[in-house]
Amino acid sequence: MHEAGIAAGILTSAIDAAGKAGGSRITTVDVTIGVLTEVLEDALQFAWDAAIVDTIAEGSTLAVTMIPARSRCLDCGHEFGHGRYDGTRCPSCEGYVVELVTGRELVIDGIDID
Amino acid sequence: MRVDIEQKILAANDELAQANRARFAEAGVFVVDLMASPGAGKTSTILATIEALRDRYTIAVIEGDIASKVDAEKVRAHGIPAVQINTGGACHLESAMVARAVDTLELETLDLIIIENVGNLVCPTDFDLGEHAKVMILSVPEGHDKPYKYPNIFQVSEAVILNKYDTLAVFDFDEAEFRSVVSDLNPHAPIFPMSATTGDGVEAWAEWLAARIEGARRTSS
Numbered sequence: 197m198h199e200a201g202i203a204a205g206i207l208t209s210a211i212d213a214a215g216k217a218g219g220s221r222i223t224t225v226d227v228t229i230g231v232l233t234e235v236l237e238d239a240l241q242f243a244w245d246a247a248i249v250d251t252i253a254e255g256s257t258l259a260v261t262m263i264p265a266r267s268r269c270l271d272c273g274h275e276f277g278h279g280r281y282d283g284t285r286c287p288s289c290e291g292y293v294v295e296l297v298t299g300r301e302l303v304i305d306g307i308d309i310d
Numbered sequence: 311m312r313v314d315i316e317q318k319i320l321a322a323n324d325e326l327a328q329a330n331r332a333r334f335a336e337a338g339v340f341v342v343d344l345m346a347s348p349g350a351g352k353t354s355t356i357l358a359t360i361e362a363l364r365d366r367y368t369i370a371v372i373e374g375d376i377a378s379k380v381d382a383e384k385v386r387a388h389g390i391p392a393v394q395i396n397t398g399g400a401c402h403l404e405s406a407m408v409a410r411a412v413d414t415l416e417l418e419t420l421d422l423i424i425i426e427n428v429g430n431l432v433c434p435t436d437f438d439l440g441e442h443a444k445v446m447i448l449s450v451p452e453g454h455d456k457p458y459k460y461p462n463i464f465q466v467s468e469a470v471i472l473n474k475y476d477t478l479a480v481f482d483f484d485e486a487e488f489r490s491v492v493s494d495l496n497p498h499a500p501i502f503p504m505s506a507t508t509g510d511g512v513e514a515w516a517e518w519l520a521a522r523i524e525g526a527r528r529t530s531s
Contacts, residue, residue: 198401198433205319217313227319234432234462280461284494292497302319302436309311 202235202302203243209304210253219309222253230263230301232280237262265299323437326405330412330440335530337417340523341425343403343439345463346447348429351473353381354506355447356424360390362516367421367523372411374403374428381426391415402433405440422523431460442526449474450481454488457495464495468522471515475503 210225229235237260244258268275269286270293276286283299285292318324334341346352353373360369371392373381382394393411395403408425415423425441427434435444446467448456451474457464464470470492478485489501500518504511 198436201400201402201404201433201437202319205322208322209315209317209319213313213315217311219311219313232462233436282494284497304315304317304319306312306314306316309313 199235199239199243200247203240203247206244206258206304207247207251207253210307211251213307214252214309217309219307220252221310222256222307223310224257224259224308225253226259226261226305226307228261228263228301228303228305230265230299232265232296232299233302235302261305263298263301266297267294267299268297269294320436320438323405326409327438327440330405330409333412333417334423334440334442337420338527338530339417339420339423340526341423341439341441341443342519342522343425343427343434343441343444344447345427345431345434345444345467346429346449346473347431347452350429350447350449350452351506352426352429352447353384355471355473355504356385356426357388358504358506358509358512359424359516359519360385360388362512363422363520364390366520368419369422369424370415370420372408372415372423372425374407374426376400376428397428401428401430402437403427403439404437408439422519431456431463435462435466443468443522445469445471447471447473448488450477450483453481454484454491457488457491461495464492464499467496467499469515469518470496470499470501472501472503473506475511476505476508 210222214222248254264277265283266277267283269291271291272289274286274288286294344352369390371385373394377396379394382392385392393414395407395411444467446463502515504515
């Protein structure tokens with residue numbers, strides 16, 4: 197239940213931002229999550245529904261955008277998509293010096309409030 | 311009304327982790343976070359590490375568990391200060407928990423804090439505690455296929471301890487394949503085969519840790 201901690205983090209940021217903007221109710225929360233964070237969207241939705249009870253975000257929608265993993269080879273510059281564990285070697289030149297471009301995002305993009 | 315936030319979800323944890331890191335640097339104490347499955351031998355590894363390094367360094371231990379204080383009591387029985395954190399259900403430690411535990415230690419007197427994270431191969435990887443290094447332990451009975459299933463933890467670890475190495479003969483553990491996958495995931499991480507209970511191989515791991523402690527001292531002074 198790593199997702200419970202993530203859901204709590206999202207909720208804290210959302211309530212904080214809503215308070216600063218003068219909102220009394222949160223209706224939508226948009227988040228972006230990379231596949232390499234091992235966050236499961238279903239488990240996150242479940243944790244979210246539990247976390248928002250009795251808060252100003254109760255009944256809100258958590259809109260999740262999952263981002264695939266991509267890396268760039270620092271030897272030949274080739275950029276490539278990959279899975280959870282096969283991204284450490286460039287498929288073009290077979291070099292091992294690669295830099296992750298996307299896949300580890302854990303970002304709260306914004307909220308809709310009333 | 312739309313409000314843009316554009317903030318890391320774990321920003322609050324990351325900020326507290328940075329505060330921990332600054333405290334550790336000021337006190338000149340090196341902090342290592344040990345991660346592994348339940349039963350991989352985290353506490354035994356800590357006890358073996360203490361015995362290997364206690365003549366050179368003043369050590370304390372922070373024990374993370376969902377409940378109970380049996381681990382802290384084992385460490386204290388060896389004459390080493392230990393703080394038990396009970397996460398009360400959470401599957402990983404967060405930086406605020408570590409900050410509270412550190413409050414109870416005499417930080418200036420210490421050279422090394424070993425944090426035993428909650429037994430789990432998934433959740434601890436995304437939570438920065440302010441440590442200098444994350445290290446993971448995999449035990450032979452868990453199987454050589456674990457890097458395929460839990461790649462993240464192998465990637466965030468600076469070193470991998472292969473514990474219960476004395477049981478290699480009785481388990482179907484393909485060490486060559488394990489080494490090959492770990493090296494693909496994390497080419498720079500050394501692998502230390504050892505048995506925390508017999509003591510075999512502990513020295514190589516302890517010397518790596520000691521070198522890491524000395525390295526951190528050189529860069530901070």
